[in-house]
Amino acid sequence: MTLSLTYHLQVVNFLAAMLLLIAFAMLSQRRIVGLVTLFAWQGAALSLSTAIVAWSTDQHHLYYSAALTLILKVIAMPWYFYRLVKKLDVDRDVEPMINIPTTMLIGIALVIFAFNLALPISEMSGTVTRSTLGIAMASVLLAFLMMITRSKAIPQVIGFLAMENGLFFAATSATYGMPLVVELGVALDVLVGVFVLGIFFFQIRETFDSLDLKHMEKLKEK
Amino acid sequence: MTTGILLQIAQTLAAILLAPLLMGWVNQCRAWLQGRSAPPITQPYRTLRKLFHKDAVIAHNASPLFRFAPYMVFACMALAAGLVPTIANDLPFSPAADAIALVGVFALARVFLALAAMDIGTSFGTLGARREMLVAFLAEPALLMVFFTASLISQSTELPTIVETLAHKEFVLYPSMAFAAVAFWMVSTAENARIPVDNPTTHLELTMIHEAMILEYSARHLALIEWAVALKLFTYSALGIALFLPWGIAPQGELNALPLAVLALVAKMAVGGAALSLLEAISAKVRLFRAPEFLGTAFLLGVLGMLIHFLLEV
Amino acid sequence: MNESLLSQMPELVNLAWMGVLCWIxxxxxxxxLQKSRGLLxxxxxxxxxxxxxxxGLGLAGLLLPASAVVLPIGLPDLPMHLRLDALSGFxxxxxxxxxxxxxLYAWGYFKDLAAGPLALILLWYHLFLAGMSLVLLADDAYAFMVAWxxxxxxxxxxxxxxxxxxAIRSAGFLYxxxxxxxxxALLLCYGVLQGGEVANAGAYTFAYMRHAEMxxxxxxxxxxxxxxxxxxxxxxxxxxxWLPxxxxxxxxxxxxxxxGVMLKTAIYGLLRVTFDLLNVQLAWWGTLALTLGLVTALYGVIFAAVQxxxxxxxxxxxxxxxGVLLAGFGLTLIFYTDGKGALAALTLTAMLYHALNHAFFKGLLFTGAGxxxxxxxxxxxDRLGGLMAAMPWTAWLTLMGALAIAGLPPLNGFVSEWLLLQAFLLTPGLSHSYLNMVIPVAAAAVAxxxxxxxxVMVKFFGVTFLGAARSPAVSHAHEAGWRERLGMLWLAAGCVLLGLFPVQVIDALAPVVRLLTGQTLVNGGNWLMLAPVxxxxxxxGPLxxxxxxLVTLLLVFLWVRKAYHGRVRRSDPWDCGYPEQDARMQDSAEGFGQPIRLIFSSFMRVERDTPDPFDRQPKYRGDSRDKLWVLLYQPIADLAAWLSExxxxxxxxxxxxxxxYSFATLIFLLVFVTR
Known part of the structure; x- marks a missing residue:
């Protein structure tokens, strides 16, 4: 029972669960705008949990990470994606490759798998938030699953970013975050990556008149 | 014990009498949100009164099952309303039927209604029965999963014990209940024939589910069914309150907490009803064949709730 | 147990085999007796x-200590061992x-049959019953296989x-x-159980196998x-x-x-071998059985919905x-091997209860369909409907069975399901974390x-008994005779009583549960309330x-009648302004199952002939076949055909x-033996 845990840890656990809930919501979301909104919420949960870990363990550099997450993943990137969707005019219902309940069923299997995988590691780890490691791992796997089941370009990028969210959460929960320099570097990489991909979207659409990555199959040599 | 029995009877009667009021409140909120002028909050009572006074019209080939079903449905819903703690946590009847039995009571009512719908042999009746069972076969296990999440936490399937654990013991934030709450919201919209799964105001054959089943009913039979529908909404709201916002329900044997509990209930129901109509107003009705997907998601979220309990709370 | 009591005990098993003999x-x-119709x-x-x-003997065997007997029937030196213990008794x-x-039902059902066919049915019917009860009584592999x-x-x-x-011939062949x-496979299983002891003549008895080291x-x-x-x-x-x-x-x-019964003999055998004859039980057997059981349960019910x-x-x-029974069996094994005796007892109770329930409600439903x-x-x-008017007894009794099997309170199906779900909810605390998490998912599958x-049951009952008649054959329908009704009434009474008195039933089940798991389910409630933990x-508390x-129903009814009125006007059903409605516009059986077919289409091979829109005499045909048949059995059949060719x-x-050929075989065997 959680009775022994302090309140802020309960909140971190709760936010971890939110992260997972949002990951599942992403799996079942058909519209791209909805996906972007969910991504923003996931970023918010991540930023909040990082801030709470920072406060409870008195690690100041985590505050910077939290702020960075807030600015990049809750404000900047979603805003950019909204604009992109509007410009490219791609906000329609997208049928995923596998139907949604089946995807979620696979997702549940992944959660069980991830948790049991994380169990020995989190038992070794002495940090207070160790039980969240399984959830972080599950979020990574779920984001990967989302990338597999979507054929459109923007959902794939969001899936990639959600995966990064999961990794980031794993870092904060298991080891109280990476050194600030590394985090800054990663954040910069992600930011640049997103912009480059945005440019690519325009290119892809100009070439194929669609953002459906199925058309890329034509590029392979016969 | 006697106070318990009195409280039990009082709670059940209050639920039966107040259920149409909640329905009226939801309708009112909905009308406001849609920019219409709202009917008075007592409109459901007037409708019931009108229906009870009319002569019942029954098809020639109706069997006794058809006439029996409304009574059965009403009795089941009254029973269900008596099982959920609303103001006091002291329910002497609850050991006879726990949360799983509550799901059974809902199922019993539903099966009778579906069978009655098939009794006349019109195309609408069977269509409604089929769709209702389609919704039910996913909604029912989803509701069970919600209960299971709560009972894993409280080590009990008795609703009063669940409420006691959640409200009257030390406050703990249960992440699994967040999943359960989302699943519960999805289930309750489906079970109460609300948007996005069904629309209580439609009579369009492409979309209606619940209304298609009761097309053949009139007068007192229809009144009983309408009342049962209101009771079901009330019971589901009470369930939502008991599981996710149980603070305020009077603990066992504390009679002086009762007035506060009544106030808390009224406030929670008012907010809950408004929230329901708001959610209805902002969501779109899904295609019929998206409904299984919607409910399948609810079911799996319920399962996830249980898993999260094992991940984070054990 | 004192000596004098034990010496009296063999009586019970003797009575049992005499009963079997009576059937034979x-x-x-x-x-x-074919000549005399009256005697027949x-x-x-x-x-x-x-x-x-x-x-009655079964009940006595359930409650009294085990009794055994050796009958000098069969091959020389291979006498037949019979034993009646709590498990056989149940x-x-x-x-x-x-x-x-x-x-009772069959008495009425076959009454119009000619003497010849009737005599044959009587012979096989009673041999069937005798064979099944002998399976339950057998205490050695030889008697068991003969009875089987x-x-x-x-x-x-x-x-x-x-x-x-x-079609019936080929169904019989497949069976x-x-x-x-x-x-x-069973023969081999007994071979393994006796440890290949050819020399020991007594090794084929269950008594020997119980003590064999494995x-x-x-x-x-x-x-x-x-x-x-x-x-x-x-x-x-x-x-x-073969089953469908x-x-x-x-x-x-x-x-x-x-x-209702024969399938349970298989469950009996599984319990007998796993818990009684084998001395070792492993956890993964339970997981395997649980998984297979759940797959079977879901597979079965999905296909039931499209028939x-x-x-x-x-x-x-x-x-x-x-499938549900097997899932219960698997869960029992999981708990048992994990050292959770009390939980194993709970699960086993739920499973045995469900077996008993299924015998009653499935018997009732099949007789109703009959x-x-x-x-x-x-x-x-698709050609039935509206039978409730012509055969009200059958309809209401079948409705009982349908509600019971659908797991609705307060009938019996609900009790066993409730117990099983309680068992699932008690899993936290198993020593394997994987199992801890898989089992809630299993609970979801059961739900x-x-x-x-x-x-399925709304479909079965609604399409068959409710609505309007879909074909002229239905209009000549007549109510079942009194013997049939009596038989169905007995089965329906079983469904109701097993549902209303779970505490008493569970007390009666205690000896079996103790025999197999070493513990019993302790009821924490009183005679009214079932409280498994x-x-x-x-x-x-079903009562x-x-x-x-009942009281609520009565009050509501009286209040509506007293406060208002009971006036009724009869008219045609509402036709939505389209007067050409007829019985064919109701959902057909296939129509009712269509959503399930659509959702679970990946398990099925759907064959459909849809008519052309301009066809004057449109004919529709739809069939949802088992995909496993094509994927698994067809290749095996092809292989067998090829091999025999x-x-x-x-x-x-x-x-x-x-x-x-014979000579070559002889030479080969001689070489093989002498080496």
Whole structure:
């Protein structure tokens, strides 16, 4: 029972669960705008949990990470994606490759798998938030699953970013975050990556008149 | 014990009498949100009164099952309303039927209604029965999963014990209940024939589910069914309150907490009803064949709730 | 236990085998009584008495200590060992209880049959009952296999009663084939259990096997063989294909016995081998059984939902229930091997309870379907409908069965499901974290199967008995005779009583549970309230529940009548302004199952002929077939056909060649032996 845990840890656990809930919501979301909104919420949960870990363990550099997450993943990137969707005019219902309940069923299997995988590691780890490691791992796997089941370009990028969210959460929960320099570097990489991909979207659409990555199959040599 | 029995009877009667009021409140909120002028909050009572006074019209080939079903449905819903703690946590009847039995009571009512719908042999009746069972076969296990999440936490399937654990013991934030709450919201919209799964105001054959089943009913039979529908909404709201916002329900044997509990209930129901109509107003009705997907998601979220309990709370 | 009491005990098992003998005697007597129609019609009523006696003996065997006897029947030096302990007693009670109702029903059902066919049915029917009860009594592998074969063969002849129809012949063949593949597995299983001790003449007795030492490897081999062999009999996916073919083909009372009782003998065998004969149990067996059981349950219920033939629908539903039983078995094993004796006791109780329940409600549903078939000559629900008016008794009694199997309170199906779900909820605390997490998912699967069962039953009852008649055959329908009604009434009473008195039933089950798991389920409530763990945790009081429902119903009815009025006006149903509505516009059976077919289409091979829009005489045909048949059985059948074709080359027709084959074999064996 959680009775022994302090309140802020309960909140971190709760936010971890939110992260997972949002990951599942992403799996079942058909519209791209909805996906972007969910991504923003996931970023918010991540930023909040990082801030709470920072406060409870008195690690100041985590505050910077939290702020960075807030600015990049809750404000900047979603805003950019909204604009992109509007410009490219791609906000329609997208049928995923596998139907949604089946995807979620696979997702549940992944959660069980991830948790049991994380169990020995989190038992070794002495940090207070160790039980969240399984959830972080599950979020990574779920984001990967989302990338597999979507054929459109923007959902794939969001899936990639959600995966990064999961990794980031794993870092904060298991080891109280990476050194600030590394985090800054990663954040910069992600930011640049997103912009480059945005440019690519325009290119892809100009070439194929669609953002459906199925058309890329034509590029392979016969 | 006697106070318990009195409280039990009082709670059940209050639920039966107040259920149409909640329905009226939801309708009112909905009308406001849609920019219409709202009917008075007592409109459901007037409708019931009108229906009870009319002569019942029954098809020639109706069997006794058809006439029996409304009574059965009403009795089941009254029973269900008596099982959920609303103001006091002291329910002497609850050991006879726990949360799983509550799901059974809902199922019993539903099966009778579906069978009655098939009794006349019109195309609408069977269509409604089929769709209702389609919704039910996913909604029912989803509701069970919600209960299971709560009972894993409280080590009990008795609703009063669940409420006691959640409200009257030390406050703990249960992440699994967040999943359960989302699943519960999805289930309750489906079970109460609300948007996005069904629309209580439609009579369009492409979309209606619940209304298609009761097309053949009139007068007192229809009144009983309408009342049962209101009771079901009330019971589901009470369930939502008991599981996710149980603070305020009077603990066992504390009679002086009762007035506060009544106030808390009224406030929670008012907010809950408004929230329901708001959610209805902002969501779109899904295609019929998206409904299984919607409910399948609810079911799996319920399962996830249980898993999260094992991940984070054990 | 004192000496004098023990010396009296063999009486019970002696009475039991005498009962078996009575059934055999009745069967053969019928064969010789063909001349006298009057005497022939006495056989079934006598059979019901034997069934009742067997149920009584079963109950006595359940409550009294075990008794055993050795009969000098059979091969020299291989006497027949019989034993009646609590486990046999429970299943004998189940057999007797269901057989009483079904035989009563059969008495009326077959009354118009000509003397010749009737005598044959009487023979096989009673041999079938005798075979099943002997399976339960057998205490050595030899007696068990003989009884098992008697059961399989007599039921084969019953299935092929209407052997002039090719479809029924092929159904019978499939049944016989799979029954024998299963029997071979069982034979091997007993071989493993006795440890290959050829020299020891006593090694074939169960008493020897109980004490044989087993390595985990050989124990697992024995368990897997038993699971395969008994699974083939029980209709475990993927060995289930014979069940939806054979059960509908048999006359309805026989279907009732096959579904209600015969499938349980397989469950009995599985329990006997796993918990009684084997000394070692491993956790992964439980996981395997749980998984297979859940797959079977879901598979069965999904296919039940898309059937149009009512008996086939019921057969698929039997597969579902077997799946639930097997899941319960698996869970029991998991708890048992994890050292959670109390939980194992709870799960086993739930499972045995469900077995008993299924015997009653499935018997009731098959007999109800039999009455419909008898009255209309129609098994296809697409041509039935509106039978409630013509046959109200059958309809209301069948409704009881349908509500019970759908797991609705306060009937019996709900109690066993409730107990099983409680067991699932108690899992936290298992030593394997994987299992801890997989089991809630299993609970979800059980809940899903139960909810789908309600769908299936609404379809079955609604399409068959409610609505308007879909074909002229239905208009000549007549109510079932009094004997049939009495038989169904017995089964329905079983459903109600088992539902209302769970505490008493569970007390009666305690000896079996103690025998197998070493512990019993302690009821934390009183005689009214069932509380499997303790009253704080969960309790259920069906009598109180039922009383409250009744009182509420009565109050509401009286209040509506007193406060208002009871005026009724009859008219035509509302036609939405389209007057050309007719009975064909109701949902057909296939239409009702269409959503399920659409959702679960990946498990099925759907064959449909949809008519052209301009077709003047449109014909629609739709069939949802089992995909496993194509994926698994067709290749096996093809392989067998190919192999036999190859073997056919050996056939020359000249006797010299055959002698050469024998000679070569002899030489080979001689070389093999002398090495």
């Amino acid at each position: 005697g009745l069967g053969f007597a019928a064969l010789f 019609s006495l056989v079934f009523p006598l059979g019901t008495l034997v069934a009742l006696a067997m149920a 299943f004998l009670l189940l057999l007797g209880g269901a057989a009483f109702g079904v035989t 074969e008697v059961m399989a063969l007599s039921s084969y002849f019953l299935v092929t009663t209407d052997h002039d129809q090719p 016989l084939l799979i029954a024998h593949v299963g029997a071979v 390595t985990p490897f050989w124990a697992s081999a024995a368990f897997l063989l038993a699971l395969f062999g008994f699974g083939a009999k029980a209709g475990l996916v993927p060995m289930h294909v 073919e054979a059960h509908p083909a048999a006359p309805s009372p026989v279907s009732a016995l096959m579904s 149009s033939d009512m008996k086939r629908l019921l057969a698929w539903s039997s597969i579902e229930n077997i 009455s419909v078939l008898h009255a209309t000559g129609e098994r296809n629900m 899903l199967a139960a909810a789908l069962a309600a769908y 303790d009253a704080e945790r969960a309790s259920y 109180v529940f039922f009383a409250v429902v 190859q073997a056919g080359r050996l056939q020359h027709g000249r006797i010299q060649w055959y002698l050469i």
